[in-house]
Amino acid sequence: MSSISVAICGAGLSGLCLAHSLLRAGFNVQVYERDLAPHIRRQGYRITIDEYGIAALQRSLPPHLFKLFLATTSPIEEASYFRVTNKDLGEIFRLTFKGDPSGINLRTPRQIDRQTLRTIMLEGLQDRVHFGKEALRAETESDGATLHFSDGSYIHASLVVGADGVNSVLRKQFLPDYEPDDIDNWGIYGRTLLVQDEGLLVPRALKASGVFAMGPSNRGFFFTTMRFQEAPQTAFARFEVNQIPPITDDYVMWGLVLPKEQFPEYQEKLSSEMLQRVAQENIQNFHPILQRLVKRADVDYTMAVKFRAARKPTTWSVSRITFMGDAVHVMPPTGSHGGNTALRDAALLAEKLEAAMIQSESLEKAIGSYQEEMSKYAFREVEASKTMMKRFTVKNPLMRWAMLRAVPWIRSITNKPLTTE
Template identity: 75%
Template structure:
């Protein structure tokens, strides 16, 4: 297997996950990242990992790194909820997720901080991750593929993997008919420390909940907490990590979803100050608890994202180039399946490549088999996420009144207030 070289474009969670699996099997793996340094920019905050994402990590990571990942996720002892509310946090309906006091049932969803997870996954790969290498195109041949970079350099490998995100230059050149669709929605993401002046800023009934509040003018407000089971500052040295954890404190991750027409067309990259002012304005019609998250947020962690949805290729060219994650199946965040699907991709592609190496079959056959299986589950999740995003935009006046006024009022008669301390 050491004769099979793999060049991965993108050092996000799927690219690093794949690299670990292939390295453990003896492949020669190199990762190329456009950013100039590991933490040059924010790459998201808290993510919800389900059984598919957790299984992908378990199959790919060295055991000690997988255990460190589990140690730094959120506690699973209590029942968790996903709640849909109106703008005043009046509950419309909720989903419950059974808790697991032991923390050993890997089918139980849990939260993870994306930066912490990515730092864990960089362990053991630092000599193989090359920064400041933005991939611009790939040329495939019968014996491999050549990856070209913006600085004029290039590398040749047995296989190139495009894990370079939603704006993938490799996808744009290789699958030009598959540019993601614009959903006409923007999101402003932010982070706020969970404990302010010694007290939690999240009301007690919502401490294990993810909440999506449907607001006026097609706006939406989502938030959830990131509680570490064990502080990364304690867990990292306990597991022999050389790196410094990027995040040490529990926090609230929040996001405001806005129609495109309510988001001013940015001139260049929007500044954090401008984004926070826009978020404050957009949140003014929401419950004071939600406004407080924005008012007390960490300015440096505020960022904007265009919400896009992938288009499934009409045909998959079979070659020495494969794609994973947002590079091929970006989806709206509604449903929390983007990261899980990317990790599932990494585990599946790794297994296909390892089987091909053992059996001596062509890598193209492994890529074709991977593409066939991946496209079935990935684009099913894309469609489900798009459908859920549409459901959060209620335009029918009668339905709007029933969902956001009548039902919360009826439920309030029998349920405890979600904002009670």
């Protein structure tokens, strides 16, 4: 398989996952990333890895890196919750998830810091990930594709994989009619240390919960904790990896959701300080706990995010260039399926390519099979995440009154308040 060269455009989660899987199978794989360094740009915080994401990582990573991934996830509780509340943390409804504290059941979802996972996945690929390589275009040929970069260089590979995110230049070139749509809501993300002044910044009752607080004017505020089962610096040393953990302290991830018409003009040019001020201004009428999370945030970690949703290609020709992750099926964060679907893509594409080589089949057959299968599950997740976002930002006045006032009042009669210790 070493005669088959694969060029991956993008060193995000899916790109690195695919690189590990193909490298272990004997392919000649190289990764090209436009960023100048691994942690030069904020790319999100805590993410949920579900059974598909876990299976993809287990299949793709060397065993010691998969164990390191498990060691740096959050502790699994007997039960965890996702709560939807009004702005005063009055509960509207609650989803309960049974956990496996032993961690043995790998179908049980778990939380991890995105930057930490990416750092783990960079281990072993130091000589194969090339930073500062911004792709401009690609050209397909009978025996592969040529990838051109902004510095004037180019490479030829048997297969080029576009894993370069929502703004993929390769998707714009090869799927120009399927640019993702802006949806009605955008967000501001932030990070706040969980322990401050020798105490937890959120009540213990919410330590194992994700909370989405619905506010006035279709605003919403989400938060959840990222607690490390084992301190990353300890785990990295124990597994003798060469990477340095980018995050060492437990924290609260939060996000403010705003209708895009309420978002500041020129939001992409706003500094972290300005974004944090915007967030503070928009949650002045929310519960003090939520205001405190924004006020005490690590300002440098505040960033703006446009929520977008992919459109499914009705025709997708098979060539020596294919796509995975946000480059082809970006989705809103509701449901936590974006990252998992991208990891699932990587495992599936690796599986198809390996099978094709073993069975002496063409790369085109493997790519066509991958695109057909991936499209079915990926765009199902896109639609599900769009539907959930609409439910969280319902505009019907009567429905919002019932959800934000009547239901929390009824539930408060029998339920213990969320804000108690």
